[in-house]
Amino acid sequence: MAKYKIKVLKDKCISAAACVAIAPNVYKLDENNLVYVADENGDTPENILLGAQSCPTNAIEIYDAETNEKIWPKE
Numbered sequence: 001m002a003k004y005k006i007k008v009l010k011d012k013c014i015s016a017a018a019c020v021a022i023a024p025n026v027y028k029l030d031e032n033n034l035v036y037v038a039d040e041n042g043d044t045p046e047n048i049l050l051g052a053q054s055c056p057t058n059a060i061e062i063y064d065a066e067t068n069e070k071i072w073p074k075e
Helices: 018-022 046-053
Strands: 004-009 028-029 035-037 060-064 070-074
Touching: 004 035, 004 046, 018 028, 018 035, 046 060, 046 070
Parallel strands: none
Antiparallel strands: 004 060, 028 035, 060 070
16 A cells, blocks of 8 residues: 555646656656656655655645645645
């Protein structure tokens, strides 16, 4: 089971692809060069979180899979 639930806010994505560089098995770019989640279990929890944190527009939100608590971005 995944440690995190990942939510992508496509309206915030600017195709920087920093997330893809950090966790390429998790984050991919679609035909419009917007990020999507290919596999929530595709990398370590640390790299999944680092990928989200690398986004310059905070277009990736990370939630705890068990508690649904928002992990990133911090409000």
